[in-house]
Each structure stands twice: as C-alpha cells, then as structure tokens.
Amino acid sequence: MRDGILLEGPQVSSLDDYLSRGGGEAIREVATSGTDGVIGQLEASGLRGRGGAGFPTGTKWRSIASGGPELGDRYVVANGAEGEPGTFKDRYLLRHNPYALVEGLLIAAHTVGARRAIVALKASFEIESARVAAAAREMNDAGLTEGVQIELVLGPDEYLFGEEKALLEVIEGEDPLPRLLPPYIYGLFTTSPQLGWSAGSRLDTDRAAGSNPTLVNNVETLSTVPSIIRRGADWFRSFGTPESPGSILCTISGDTNRHGVGEFEMGTPLYEVIEQLGHGMPEGRAVRYVLSGVSNPVIHGDHIDIPLSYEAMEAIGTGLGTGGFIVFDDRTDPVELAGAVSRFLSVESCGQCPACKLGTVRITELLSTSDTAIDPSSLAELSARLANVTDSARCFLPSQEQRVVASLMADMRTGLARNPPRGLLITKLTDLIGDRFELDERQKLKRPDWTYAEPEQSA
Numbered sequence: 001m002r003d004g005i006l007l008e009g010p011q012v013s014s015l016d017d018y019l020s021r022g023g024g025e026a027i028r029e030v031a032t033s034g035t036d037g038v039i040g041q042l043e044a045s046g047l048r049g050r051g052g053a054g055f056p057t058g059t060k061w062r063s064i065a066s067g068g069p070e071l072g073d074r075y076v077v078a079n080g081a082e083g084e085p086g087t088f089k090d091r092y093l094l095r096h097n098p099y100a101l102v103e104g105l106l107i108a109a110h111t112v113g114a115r116r117a118i119v120a121l122k123a124s125f126e127i128e129s130a131r132v133a134a135a136a137r138e139m140n141d142a143g144l145t146e147g148v149q150i151e152l153v154l155g156p157d158e159y160l161f162g163e164e165k166a167l168l169e170v171i172e173g174e175d176p177l178p179r180l181l182p183p184y185i186y187g188l189f190t191t192s193p194q195l196g197w198s199a200g201s202r203l204d205t206d207r208a209a210g211s212n213p214t215l216v217n218n219v220e221t222l223s224t225v226p227s228i229i230r231r232g233a234d235w236f237r238s239f240g241t242p243e244s245p246g247s248i249l250c251t252i253s254g255d256t257n258r259h260g261v262g263e264f265e266m267g268t269p270l271y272e273v274i275e276q277l278g279h280g281m282p283e284g285r286a287v288r289y290v291l292s293g294v295s296n297p298v299i300h301g302d303h304i305d306i307p308l309s310y311e312a313m314e315a316i317g318t319g320l321g322t323g324g325f326i327v328f329d330d331r332t333d334p335v336e337l338a339g340a341v342s343r344f345l346s347v348e349s350c351g352q353c354p355a356c357k358l359g360t361v362r363i364t365e366l367l368s369t370s371d372t373a374i375d376p377s378s379l380a381e382l383s384a385r386l387a388n389v390t391d392s393a394r395c396f397l398p399s400q401e402q403r404v405v406a407s408l409m410a411d412m413r414t415g416l417a418r419n420p421p422r423g424l425l426i427t428k429l430t431d432l433i434g435d436r437f438e439l440d441e442r443q444k445l446k447r448p449d450w451t452y453a454e455p456e457q458s459a
C-alpha cells in the first residue's frame with residue numbers, strides 16, 4: 001500500500017490526536033458543500049460499500065436524501081455487527097481509530113438530514129464499544145456533533161444481526177429477523193404496521209409517506225468518507241482501479257502461517273495479501289481453496305493471482321465480499337468444506353422462509369457423510385435442493401448457501417477418494433491474539449433454533 005487511508009500511523013489515542021492528523025476538517029466542509037456537494041464528491045470518488053455487496057455509496061446516500069419531508073425522518077446507521085466468518089477488519093479499524101467512523105456518521109447525518117445516528121455493534125465487542133462511546137463523547141464535548149444525537153446499540157451474536165433489515169429490528173428492540181423491505185423503503189421507527197416477524201400483510205415496494213428512509217452503511221465505508229471529503233474524489237481515485245477505487249481492509253485467517261488484518265490498494269493480487277498478512281503457507285503445503293467469507297463462490301488455488309477488485313472477482317464468478325479471506329490448504333476436502341459452510345448457514349438461518357431453513361439443514365445432512373466418496377443420488381438431491389433453497393427468501397443468506405456449495409460441486413463430482421476430515425469449523429472470529437485469530441468455538445454447540453447444547457463432559 002502506497003499510503004494508508006484508514007490504518008495510517010499509530011493507533012489514534014484521543015480526539016486531539018485525530019484533529020492533529022487532519023480529522024474533523026471534513027465535517028466543517030459539509031456546511032459549505034451542502035447535500036449535493038457531498039454526494040457529488042462521493043459519486044465522483046466511486047466509493048463502494050465495504051459491507052459485502054460493493055453497492056455505490058453516493059447512490060445510496062442520494063436515495064435516502066431524496067424524496068422530501070413527506071417521507072418522514074431520516075436515520076443513519078453504522079453497521080458494525082461484523083459476523084461474517086473470516087472477517088475482523090471493522091473491529092480492527094475501530095480499535096485503531098473510532099473517530100473516523102463517528103465523523104463519517106456525522107457527515108452522513110448532515111447530508112441526508114438525519115438528527116439521530118446509530119452505531120450498531122455486538123454487545124460482545126466490548127473494546128470497540130468503549131472506543132466508539134469515548135470518541136462520540138469527546139466529539140460531542142468539542143461541539144462537533146452539533147444537531148445530531150449519536151447512540152450506541154448493542155446487539156446479539158447471531159449472524160443475521162448484520163443483515164441490514166434484521167439490524168433495524170434489533171435497533172427497535174426486536175430479535176434479528178430480517179424484515180421484508182429494505183431500509184431505504186421501510187426505515188426505522190415508522191408508524192405503519194411492522195413488516196417483520198409480526199408482519200402486516202401490506203407489501204408496498206414504493207416509498208410511502210412516513211417511511212423514514214434509513215441509511216445503513218458498513219463501518220469501513222463510513223470511516224472512509226471523511227478522507228474523501230477532505231482530500232477529494234481525485235485523490236481517492238489515485239488508488240486502486242477505475243471500477244474499484246481506493247483501498248480495502250483485508251483479513252487473512254485459516255491455514256496460513258499467520259493471521260492478521262491490513263489495508264491494501266484495490267487491484268493488489270490476492271497472493272500478495274496472503275504473503276504479507278499470512279506470511280505464506282507452511283512448508284510443503286499449497287493453497288487449495290480461498291473463501292471470501294461465506295457469501296461468494298470459492299476461489300481455487302490456481303486463481304490466487306486474482307486482483308482485489310469487484311470487477312476481477314466477478315470475472316471469475318466470485319466476489320470480493322468483506323475482504324475476509326479464509327485460506328484452506330491442499331489437505332482440504334470439498335465435501336467437508338461445503339458441509340462446514342452449510343452447517344454455519346443452516347444454524348444461522350432464522351426460519352422465516354421455509355425453503356431456506358429446511359433446504360440448508362437438508363444440504364448440511366447430505367454433506368455430513370463420512371463415506372469415502374459422495375454418492376450420485378446425494379449429489380442429485382444436493383443439486384435439486386440448491387436450486388430451490390432461495391425460494392421466497394427475505395434475505396441473501398440462502399443465496400450464499402447456493403453460491404458457496406455449488407462452487408464446490410465440480411470437485412465433489414470428480415469421483416476421487418475423499419481427503420480425511422480435518423474437523424473444519426466455519427464460525428466468527430472472536431479476537432486477534434498475537435498473530436492468530438481466536439474462533440468462536442461455541443458455534444459447534446449452536447442448534448438450528450439458536451439454543452446451545454451443553455458441552456460434553458470429558459470423563
């Protein structure tokens with residue numbers, strides 16, 4: 001990376017430290033640039049959301065700001081739920097510098113006309129919550145939050161908490177069960193009937209009066225905004241590729257020598273990230289698969305020179321996701337890997353859509369075989385289940401199942417004897433201890449109804 005955008009220099013220790021590095025300048029510029037000026041800069045910068053889908057940030061902000069007062073109040077939300085397996089970058093960033101997030105959130109609030117701004121984090125993220133609360137307090141005391149109330153909402157450990165429609169439910173005090181309609185159509189604290197678990201029957205896909213359009217952006221996305229406003233869209237575009245400007249935070253975990261988080265210019269080849277953060281593979285081992293979280297088709301070992309960009313990943317049929325790469329070595333069996341991903345998704349599925357819950361659970365069963373080869377009838381049923389697991393889905397989780405498992409089917413079909421099981425666990429990363437991530441081992445005990453089995457007592 002030529003020059004870091006987000007992880008520049010040592011950890012930011014206080015508001016004074018942040019201001020001395022140019023922080024706080026962007027929020028002052030908002031008053032002169034106005035809504036159109038700020039959104040124009042974001043559009044020109046080409047910034048794309050870092051929450052997984054890469055949606056253009058300027059376009060999203062424009063849609064929330066548009067429509068006039070009859071649509072109701074506006075809200076802005078920072079999504080810091082970070083539950084994607086293999087991803088730790090938002091927590092790393094918040095530990096390094098929570099001030100950029102708060103400034104980005106304030107810029108968003110002023111730009112779309114919101115008076116309440118919410119930072120949503122898991123209750124278990126204690127270090128990050130303390131850092132964000134202190135930063136918000138300091139910025140408030142310094143008069144930088146003018147007219148905007150910043151609130152911290154602490155949510156559950158469930159994977160779906162990070163899904164934006166479920167996130168809004170949690171902010172309103174409900175369980176993390178995705179609503180039907182996205183936040184820009186059906187925002188926070190609307191007065192119309194709930195379209196969620198306790199759903200109303202009305203399904204309007206046009207924004208109605210009082211729908212309170214709500215902006216939800218990932219922590220990394222919002223933290224990038226102040227630098228763009230302060231240094232300009234051209235500066236941001238001087239990094240990366242034309243379709244994927246800027247830098248991205250990457251997480252490396254799995255079978256590499258080391259684990260870690262770092263910032264890379266878009267367009268950097270994946271193997272360089274594996275080398276720099278992961279220090280390569282252990283002696284005698286090669287990369288067989290890389291997963292970018294559990295949302296995208298697997299990247300095969302012969303593709304690890306792929307550049308980190310939305311367009312390059314799309315060209316090989318996969319996605320950049322949240323830049324959280326789990327590396328698997330050449331001992332990895334495709335059936336076991338697909339089964340481990342499927343188990344995670346089947347347990348985390350909330351069950352509001354039958355095809356998703358029943359389908360992911362059955363796919364996990366089919367992949368849980370210990371036979372030396374997966375039999376043709378199981379493969380046929382697997383294909384059939386994958387074809388309809390997304391039927392009437394409220395959220396993207398079953399599409400993730402479809403994308404990851406289908407991408408491993410060709411390797412399952414080869415008829416080769418299977419590699420011995422490795423006890424693969426797909427789960428959240430809970431902390432970075434030295435150069436290794438700690439995994440959330442409790443996932444092994446989590447049942448599809450979100451309760452936990454008792455750990456087996458050792459004799």
Ligand SMILES: Cc1cc2nc3c(=O)[nH]c(=O)nc-3n(C[C@H](O)[C@H](O)[C@H](O)COP(=O)(O)O)c2cc1C
Nearest residue numbers: 049050051079081082083162163164217218221396
């Ligand atoms: C099952 C599921 C889990 C998700 N978890 C997260 C998460 O932990 N953090 C996040 O920022 N986005 C997560 N997302 C994506 C959000 O729904 C949303 O697209 C994102 O916060 C938008 O921010 P962006 O435009 O800045 O990328 C998840 C999506 C799905 C389907």
Ligand code: SF4
Nearest residue numbers: 350351352353356395
């Ligand atoms: S698609 Fe699956 S995870 Fe998403 S709301 Fe429906 S049942 Fe829940």
